[in-house]
Amino acid sequence: MFSRRDFIRDAGLLMGMSATAPAAVRAEAQQSQAGAWTPTPEQSAAWVAQAEALKPTLSGVNEPALRLVRPVADPNVYLRWRMETEAPAEALRARVFNAGESFALDFGGHRAGYLSFLLEGVGHSVDAPARLKLTFGEVPGTVAEMLHPYRGNLSEAWLPEEIITIDFLPQRVRMPRRYAFRYVRVEVIATSPNYAARFSQFTAHGVSSATGRPAALPSTVPENLRRIDAVSLKTLYDCMQTVFEDGVKRDQRLWIGDMRVQALANYATFRNYALARRCLYLLAAYPRQDGMLHANVFEKPAPRASGDVCLDYAALYVAMLADYVRASGDLVTGRELWPVAQRQLELVGRNVNEQGIVVIPEKVWVFIDWQQALEKGASMHGVLLYCYRRGRELAQRLGDARSVAEYGKQIATMTAAAKSTFYDAQRGVFVSGPERQVSWASQAWMVLAGVVAGQEAAMALQRAMRDPSSVPPGTPYLHHTMLEALALCGQRDAARKLMEDYWGAMVNDGADTFWEVFDPKDSRFSPYGDVHINSFCHGWSGTPAYFLRSGVI
Ligand code: RAM
Numbered sequence: 001m002f003s004r005r006d007f008i009r010d011a012g013l014l015m016g017m018s019a020t021a022p023a024a025v026r027a028e029a030q031q032s033q034a035g036a037w038t039p040t041p042e043q044s045a046a047w048v049a050q051a052e053a054l055k056p057t058l059s060g061v062n063e064p065a066l067r068l069v070r071p072v073a074d075p076n077v078y079l080r081w082r083m084e085t086e087a088p089a090e091a092l093r094a095r096v097f098n099a100g101e102s103f104a105l106d107f108g109g110h111r112a113g114y115l116s117f118l119l120e121g122v123g124h125s126v127d128a129p130a131r132l133k134l135t136f137g138e139v140p141g142t143v144a145e146m147l148h149p150y151r152g153n154l155s156e157a158w159l160p161e162e163i164i165t166i167d168f169l170p171q172r173v174r175m176p177r178r179y180a181f182r183y184v185r186v187e188v189i190a191t192s193p194n195y196a197a198r199f200s201q202f203t204a205h206g207v208s209s210a211t212g213r214p215a216a217l218p219s220t221v222p223e224n225l226r227r228i229d230a231v232s233l234k235t236l237y238d239c240m241q242t243v244f245e246d247g248v249k250r251d252q253r254l255w256i257g258d259m260r261v262q263a264l265a266n267y268a269t270f271r272n273y274a275l276a277r278r279c280l281y282l283l284a285a286y287p288r289q290d291g292m293l294h295a296n297v298f299e300k301p302a303p304r305a306s307g308d309v310c311l312d313y314a315a316l317y318v319a320m321l322a323d324y325v326r327a328s329g330d331l332v333t334g335r336e337l338w339p340v341a342q343r344q345l346e347l348v349g350r351n352v353n354e355q356g357i358v359v360i361p362e363k364v365w366v367f368i369d370w371q372q373a374l375e376k377g378a379s380m381h382g383v384l385l386y387c388y389r390r391g392r393e394l395a396q397r398l399g400d401a402r403s404v405a406e407y408g409k410q411i412a413t414m415t416a417a418a419k420s421t422f423y424d425a426q427r428g429v430f431v432s433g434p435e436r437q438v439s440w441a442s443q444a445w446m447v448l449a450g451v452v453a454g455q456e457a458a459m460a461l462q463r464a465m466r467d468p469s470s471v472p473p474g475t476p477y478l479h480h481t482m483l484e485a486l487a488l489c490g491q492r493d494a495a496r497k498l499m500e501d502y503w504g505a506m507v508n509d510g511a512d513t514f515w516e517v518f519d520p521k522d523s524r525f526s527p528y529g530d531v532h533i534n535s536f537c538h539g540w541s542g543t544p545a546y547f548l549r550s551g552v553i
Contacts, residue, residue, distance in 0.1 A: 054278035071144035078509035123195030138536035152530030235542030247535030258539035356417030378432035382445025439471035514541030
């Protein structure tokens with residue numbers, strides 16, 4: 001299994017640009033660039049400039065801490081801890097804290113932004129700085145449990161904790177970094193024997209590029225769906241920063257996979273088309289040398305490419321552009337970025353063999369989902385076929401008849417190949433790999449790719465959902481795909497039920513914003529080896545509002 005970490009380690013080699021790459025790899029990379037379309041440096045610079053011109057100004061609200069709380073271990077709640085209220089936050093002002101003492105605050109809901117508070121010294125003499133440790137929790141466990149020793153495979157520096165030293169008191173302290181939190185735990189590491197610390201006025205300064213308030217859902221929508229919609233909107237709101245961020249706690253960057261589904265939700269809610277356009281340009285401006293897009297780009301301190309390339313995300317840029325043009329009607333941007341989209345189909349399409357089947361090359365990252373057991377052959381075939389369909393749709397819109405015809409042929413070939421290779425007609429499901437694995441992912445992507453339709457598609461999806469041995473999704477991202485597939489073949493009730501069961505369970509388990517991963521049976525599940533590095537307000541998880549508001553289900 002190829003993880004994100006392995007991939008990053010090997011990114012230079014995969015990019016075909018490393019001086020240490022084997023000669024054969026370098027030669028192949030150069031050959032693949034011969035005559036191929038890539039943006040010129042001037043073109044890339046113009047796209048970055050365009051993206052920067054579209055950079056939104058963030059706005060937000062200041063919200064005070066509400067309560068002093070105490071985490072209580074509780075094996076009966078999913079999150080392992082519940083918070084008991086000790087006193088209103090104002091009561092803090094009446095207390096003083098010496099070295100080794102601590103307290104925790106609850107802001108009443110998820111916040112993405114900055115933190116400020118008033119710190120005073122009380123005593124004989126403030127004759128030394130105050131040193132504090134702050135821990136920011138999106139969920140109770142982060143402030144209740146020891147974060148160390150950290151066992152994850154992403155940087156420990158993402159753990160949401162800080163040690164700060166405040167030189168002169170009294171002082172209004174404003175933490176310099178942006179955080180994602182509902183709870184804040186403050187520990188006094190040191191004052192001096194001559195004074196204790198007094199705290200007050202804890203305030204969260206939220207920021208977002210989502211403006212306006214989406215209209216209320218019709219009064220006929222049941223309460224449980226309204227709640228899911230509200231949590232979904234808050235997730236989207238907090239993740240809409242100067243790009244569509246994947247997670248406001250961690251990564252804080254623009255990933256193609258996350259943005260694609262966030263943008264769909266945005267078009268049905270806040271309708272910030274400029275932000276989507278900015279992100280499309282940013283991604284387009286930093287391709288690999290041969291023109292394949294990186295799976296994500298960094299924005300700060302200045303925009304630049306990341307080292308990650310992932311086959312399904314590169315292909316899905318096409319779908320994302322088609323969605324944008326469809327939602328905004330902006331044909332000008334569609335035309336300008338059309339060569340980028342076409343190039344992704346061309347490059348990812350090189351992995352289609354003579355029989356019309358996608359063959360995933362060695363050491364190339366295909367994401368699809370964080371489910372470790374997933375065999376990805378069938379789903380990657382489905383993703384690419386889906387993207388050819390979306391490419392044909394966009395070509396039609398842009399009046400590119402040649403591409404309409406070209407993609408049409410590829411769609412016919414790949415559809416027939418998918419049916420003969422991946423479809424087990426007797427069982428009525430798609431299978432993947434030598435073990436003929438049945439998974440939700442394979443069914444969902446094959447249905448979205450149009451390999452089967454109507455009743456046949458509905459049965460494939462239902463069988464996978466009912467079969468306890470089929471591989472289920474590990475993320476809200478793949479659940480989103482499943483909902484789309486169910487809706488496409490007319491299974492709107494089943495889609496709605498799945499949303500109620502999955503996202504509704506998160507709400508019932510205490511979600512203020514939707515989580516990056518959710519395994520109802522295991523609250524410690526993490527794709528990164530340590531639950532404390534998981535994000536609990538994640539871009540790809542906030543899409544129920546899209547389904548509820550666009551009429552899809
Ligand atoms: C995760 C990111 C993002 C996802 C990629 C594949 O670490 O947070 O959500 O798109 O990896």
